[in-house]
Amino acid sequence: MAELKALIFDVDGTLADTERDGHRVAFNRAFAAAELDWHWSVALYGQLLEVGGGKERIDFYLNQYQPQFHPPSGRDAFIAELHQAKTQHYQELLAEGAMPLRPGVKRLLTEARSQGLRLAIATTGTLSNVTALLKHHLDPYAPYWFEIIAAGDIVRHKKPAPDIYHYVLQKMGLAASDCVVFEDSSQGLQAALGACLKTVITVNDYTRKQDLSGAMLVVDCLGDYYFPFCAIAGEALEIVKESYLDLALVRRLHHY
Numbered sequence: 001m002a003e004l005k006a007l008i009f010d011v012d013g014t015l016a017d018t019e020r021d022g023h024r025v026a027f028n029r030a031f032a033a034a035e036l037d038w039h040w041s042v043a044l045y046g047q048l049l050e051v052g053g054g055k056e057r058i059d060f061y062l063n064q065y066q067p068q069f070h071p072p073s074g075r076d077a078f079i080a081e082l083h084q085a086k087t088q089h090y091q092e093l094l095a096e097g098a099m100p101l102r103p104g105v106k107r108l109l110t111e112a113r114s115q116g117l118r119l120a121i122a123t124t125g126t127l128s129n130v131t132a133l134l135k136h137h138l139d140p141y142a143p144y145w146f147e148i149i150a151a152g153d154i155v156r157h158k159k160p161a162p163d164i165y166h167y168v169l170q171k172m173g174l175a176a177s178d179c180v181v182f183e184d185s186s187q188g189l190q191a192a193l194g195a196c197l198k199t200v201i202t203v204n205d206y207t208r209k210q211d212l213s214g215a216m217l218v219v220d221c222l223g224d225y226y227f228p229f230c231a232i233a234g235e236a237l238e239i240v241k242e243s244y245l246d247l248a249l250v251r252r253l254h255h256y
Contacts, residue, residue: 004117005178006117006119007108007182008180008182008197009181009182010181010185010188011121011123011129012123012184013202014202016105019045020045020206021093022094022098023090024045025093026092027040029086031082048060049185049206052124052187053158055080058083059079062075087128090132094129094137097136103229104221104222104223104224104227107246108245117247120148120168121146122167123150124158124164125152127152130149130151147172148171148172150164159187160191161194162190162194165191165192165197176197180199180250181197181199181200182199182200182201183202184203185206186207186211189214200219208220212233217231217234218231219232219245222244223244223245228244
């Protein structure tokens with residue numbers, strides 16, 4: 001059995017609950033600033049999350065919900081400009097402290113660093129959003145904790161395609177058997193499984209009812225010393241005895 005060498009993390013919904021009260025709110029602020037009478041409700045945004053990537057989400061929304069809308073500039077330029085404005089609003093929300101890390105995230109990352117594991121990020125999110133989240137809510141130097149931050153449009157096909165994970169493995173010179181991935185959704189899970197990566201899922205309100213078959217473990221959060229997690233499902237559910245996910249449990253999941 002290969003030795004565990006690296007942990008790879010998704011960001012949105014995995015490191016922090018950024019979707020409902022972060023990205024959704026930022027999109028709505030960008031719409032208002034552009035004098036668009038669009039509003040993405042909590043329920044609608046849950047549906048839009050089936051589309052990977054912010055610009056792709058806007059494009060899908062135009063096709064499905066605003067087919068009569070004609071952008072004042074070219075469609076691609078309009079989407080890019082609107083998404084850039086949304087990114088600015090999102091970073092303002094981060095600076096306001098609106099999206100703290102989920103329970104156990106900082107603990108597990110700190111433990112992994114102390115034991116010499118390599119760390120990486122694989123996300124469809126914008127690079128500047130990722131680094132802002134890490135700096136504001138983890139540590140000012142946290143972006144340097146990660147050997148690689150694969151984000152945004154760095155690959156052609158976004159999750160659920162496995163491209164982002166193939167990219168990370170190639171750049172780090174690792175095999176899939178060297179790693180464990182942390183995701184929060186069926187899209188992320190399918191991307192990881194497509195690259196033959198063992199995956200832990202930490203669900204949130206948007207993803208807890210999704211089909212998460214194939215995950216090594218599905219939990220409601222990573223848990224912490226005084227904040228136990230709930231182990232929900234997974235191929236290795238039977239081996240879980242702890243009240244939170246520490247590196248010892250991650251290693252057992254990796255070897256399962």
